[in-house]
Amino acid sequence: xxxxxxxxxxxxxxxxxxxxxxxxxxxxxxxxxxxxxxxxxxxxxxxxxxxxxxxxxxxxxxxxxxxxxxxxxxxxxxxxxxxxxxxxxxxxxxxxxxxxxxxxxxxxxxxxxxxxxxxxxxxxxxxxxxxxxxxxxxxxxxxxxxxxxxxxxxxxxxxxxxxxxxxxxxxxxxxxxxxxxxxxxxxxxxxxxxxxxxxxxxxxxxxxxxxxxxxxxxxxxxxxxxxxxxxxxxxxxxxxxxxxxxxxxxxxxxxxxxxxxxxxxxxxxxxxxxxxxxxxxxxxxxxxxxxxxxxxxxxxxxxxxxxxxxxxxxxxxxxxxxxxxxxxxxxxxxxxxxxxxxxxxxxxxxxxxxxxxxxxxxxxxxxxxxxxxxxxxxxxxxxxxxxxxx
Amino acid sequence: xxxxxxxxxxxxxxxxxxxxxxxxxxxxxxxxxxxxxxxxxxxxxxxxxxxxxxxxxxxxxxxxxxxxxxxxxxxxxxxxxxxxxxxxxxxxxxxxxxxxxxxxxxxxxxxxxxxxxxxxxxxxxxxxxxxxxxxxxxxxxxxxxxxxxxxxxxxxxxxxxxxxxxxxxxxxxxxxxxxxxxxxxxxxxxxxxxxxxxxxxxxxxxxxxxxxxxxxxxxxxxxxxxxxxxxxxxxxxxxxxxxxxxxxxxxxxxxxxxxxxxxxxxxxxxxxxxxxxxxxxxxxxxxxxxxxxxxxxxxxxxxxxxxxxxxxxxxxxxxxxxxxxxxxxxxxxxxxxxxxxxxxxxxxxxxxxxxxxxxxxxxxxxxxxxxxxxxxxxxxxxxxxxxxxx
Numbered sequence: 164x165x166x167x168x169x170x171x172x173x174x175x176x177x178x179x180x181x182x183x184x185x186x187x188x189x190x191x192x193x194x195x196x197x198x199x200x201x202x203x204x205x206x207x208x209x210x211x212x213x214x215x216x217x218x219x220x221x222x223x224x225x226x227x228x229x230x231x232x233x234x235x236x237x238x239x240x241x242x243x244x245x246x247x248x249x250x251x252x253x254x255x256x257x258x259x260x261x262x263x264x265x266x267x268x269x270x271x272x273x274x275x276x277x278x279x280x281x282x283x284x285x286x287x288x289x290x291x292x293x294x295x296x297x298x299x300x301x302x303x304x305x306x307x308x309x310x311x312x313x314x315x316x317x318x319x320x321x322x323x324x325x326x327x328x329x330x331x332x333x334x335x336x337x338x339x340x341x342x343x344x345x346x347x348x349x350x351x352x353x354x355x356x357x358x359x360x361x362x363x364x365x366x367x368x369x370x371x372x373x374x375x376x377x378x379x380x381x382x383x384x385x386x387x388x389x390x391x392x393x394x395x396x397x398x399x400x401x402x403x404x405x406x407x408x409x410x411x412x413x414x415x416x417x418x419x420x421x422x423x424x425x426x427x428x429x430x431x432x433x434x435x436x437x438x439x440x441x442x443x444x445x446x447x448x449x450x451x452x453x454x455x456x457x458x459x460x461x462x463x464x465x466x467x468x469x470x471x472x473x474x475x476x477x478x479x480x481x482x483x484x485x486x487x488x489x490x491x492x493x494x495x496x497x498x499x500x501x502x503x504x505x506x507x508x509x510x511x512x513x514x515x516x517x518x519x520x521x522x523x524x525x526x527x528x529x530x531x532x533x534x535x536x537x538x539x540x541x542x543x544x545x546x547x548x549x550x551x552x553x
Numbered sequence: 554x555x556x557x558x559x560x561x562x563x564x565x566x567x568x569x570x571x572x573x574x575x576x577x578x579x580x581x582x583x584x585x586x587x588x589x590x591x592x593x594x595x596x597x598x599x600x601x602x603x604x605x606x607x608x609x610x611x612x613x614x615x616x617x618x619x620x621x622x623x624x625x626x627x628x629x630x631x632x633x634x635x636x637x638x639x640x641x642x643x644x645x646x647x648x649x650x651x652x653x654x655x656x657x658x659x660x661x662x663x664x665x666x667x668x669x670x671x672x673x674x675x676x677x678x679x680x681x682x683x684x685x686x687x688x689x690x691x692x693x694x695x696x697x698x699x700x701x702x703x704x705x706x707x708x709x710x711x712x713x714x715x716x717x718x719x720x721x722x723x724x725x726x727x728x729x730x731x732x733x734x735x736x737x738x739x740x741x742x743x744x745x746x747x748x749x750x751x752x753x754x755x756x757x758x759x760x761x762x763x764x765x766x767x768x769x770x771x772x773x774x775x776x777x778x779x780x781x782x783x784x785x786x787x788x789x790x791x792x793x794x795x796x797x798x799x800x801x802x803x804x805x806x807x808x809x810x811x812x813x814x815x816x817x818x819x820x821x822x823x824x825x826x827x828x829x830x831x832x833x834x835x836x837x838x839x840x841x842x843x844x845x846x847x848x849x850x851x852x853x854x855x856x857x858x859x860x861x862x863x864x865x866x867x868x869x870x871x872x873x874x875x876x877x878x879x880x881x882x883x884x885x886x887x888x889x890x891x892x893x894x895x896x897x898x899x900x901x902x903x904x905x906x907x908x909x910x911x912x913x914x915x916x917x918x919x920x921x922x923x924x925x926x927x928x929x930x931x932x933x934x935x936x937x938x939x940x941x942x943x
Binding site for chain 1: 587588589684687688745746747748749751752753755756758759760762763764765780781783784787788791794795796799800802803804805813815816817819821823824827828831844848851852854857884887
């Protein structure tokens with residue numbers, strides 16, 4: 164456990180606490196997974212920001228996307244070059260105001276960011292799991308997070324918030340634990356992957372598996388499948404942007420050149436950018452974790468699992484107030500998929516606000532600083548807190 | 554040279570002639586390329602269909618996309634499982650009617666389909682070129698095709714037709730040889746790649762280069778970079794389809810299974826389909842050729858090269874009548890890019906018809922049998938032939 168600080172505009176310190184939850188090796192520390200296998204002991208990395216009030220009704224759980232981690236905001240140390248992945252949204256006086264709310268950001272099982280995943284040590288073999296790690300689902304991830312929220316003594320979360328794969332976890336929280344979620348904010352997400360989204364994930368997985376260093380997932384003591392993972396990341400990265408954002412960001416501009424080099428070196432700026440993104444990613448992420456988390460996302464199908472095929476039926480099992488946000492240029496989870504959710508919630512008589520934000524940045528738009536998004540989320544949380552928590 | 558037959562609805566045979574044009578090793582058989590290097594001798598594979606009339610004014614030149622070849626229609630032999638790549642459009646009484654027109658379909662330099670490309674023998678080393686092959690442009694490809702049309706004794710083509718990268722060649726033909734092109738039909742194409750299109754090509758190239766068997770392009774005597782090329786093809790294939798077409802074709806249906814297998818085997822139909830596409834492609838295509846042709850497509854920039862940045866200026870150098878066709882679900886070369894061409898041609902006072910076809914099949918729509926498309930192309934050719942050639 165480490166404690167760090169983040170300061171508000173008046174210079175007041177707000178505690179950031181970085182922790183891990185460790186379950187015991189025996190049940191209930193062992194989780195029975197949807198695939199039928201058991202996993203345990205489980206470690207779950209998380210961070211908290213701000214203070215849980217005496218009534219324990221100001222907790223906001225934030226859930227991250229594919230390659231994210233528990234470090235949602237602020238700096239861990241003065242040497243950190245970048246703050247947490249959603250620093251524009253989370254902090255003192257920000258959209259998710261850590262002066263008011265107790266923020267918990269939880270990592271997921273299957274990840275390589277401090278929680279039990281394919282690169283963790285399998286206690287049975289005392290070796291990294293590799294492909295021995297069971298295929299986990301979004302439901303499994305959320306059930307592991309539930310043990311964390313229980314351990315923190317929180318009976319009901321003010322809100323669960325997340326974008327992309329984090330948004331799937333939000334929906335899963337709502338349907339599994341309706342009594343524990345007062346409000347839900349799924350951003351730039353979907354109730355199930357389209358064939359297109361599955362296709363991109365599958366091609367990315369194939370790129371990893373094509374790398375001989377992947378070695379059927381057993382590479383932790385040798386060279387890692389860096390080139391395969393870099394290609395996988397580049398594929399993902401293109402899907403996170405949009406035609407428009409790439410036009411604005413790069414167009415056909417050349418990198419450090421005035422004319423074509425007539426070679427296969429990177430020369431368009433977009434080429435250099437993608438290679439750079441691929442390179443940076445392999446330094447911080449594990450190839451097997453990429454396989455497991457994309458697979459969990461592909462499996463996720465709210466209507467199939469909770470509604471016998473009906474989305475209305477699935478949403479009827481939830482009890483949260485919803486704020487659903489989509490982005491105009493997100494072609495991975497286009498707005499029509501968010502509208503389907505809104506329609507289904509309305510049919511159940513549920514409480515839902517919907518906002519499609521005009522944004523050029525494609526699927527990644529939810530991560531980009533956006534005063535409008537901060538305002539909408541801040542206002543929604545404020546209303547929910549005042550109307551339900553007090 | 555081989556001759557085959559294709560039959561019309563009355564059982565009349567139409568000759569298909571498969572040929573190669575070989576230039577001599579010396580100039581003019583040697584081509585000075587845009588990169589400044591020279592290439593020669595050049596072999597260009599082509600096929601012809603139907604008969605060139607006495608006036609030599611009924612010739613239609615068809616140009617293919619990235620992985621296409623000169624075999625545009627009909628069967629070469631009774632053993633052929635599939636006809637040529639545009640059999641629905643080209644043949645007796647079809648959209649491009651080989652009873653009326655003399656069809657020439659030309660391969661491109663840089664390809665591996667019978668023409669001089671990176672897998673051809675470099676006469677200087679008597680070894681396959683590999684990466685010694687110079688980086689060629691769409692302009693270089695068209696200049697090589699010009700020698701073919703000259704050799705056939707055709708002074709003016711009735712029409713030049715092509716989709717995707719073939720459409721770029723159509724535009725290049727029009728601007729380089731305005732006197733030789735009466736009409737032009739660029740389909741599902743663009744005057745220049747967007748950053749998004751470059752990005753997808755670059756990621757596909759990186760997938761090939763990440764394969765250790767690629768060996769810097771020198772693999773013709775050993776294992777070929779099959780896994781890398783398969784991933785590259787899968788990336789391309791996803792961009793050729795659309796969200797809608799993949800939903801209709803695959804949705805979230807499982808392959809031979811009633812429920813998830815919780816493994817990394819292919820289980821969604823779309824996964825099996827993509828793996829199958831990748832596998833089939835490596836049997837027929839060369840990885841280096843993929844690199845060279847995608848690079849040529851990325852370089853293509855009509856306004857930059859012929860208009861000092863102005864598309865109107867570039868189109869003002871052309872003299873063809875245009876039929877431009879785009880497809881609603883093509884997100885690789887979206888309709889707005891075709892509309893830009895139409896606008897520019899209109900500004901030059903040129904003759905242009907434009908049609909956006911409602912089609913679910915994404916970029917690939919131009920290859921799918923479509924009576925409407927056949928009708929539009931057939932009608933346009935008929936008018937042009939009657940009004941200009943006679």
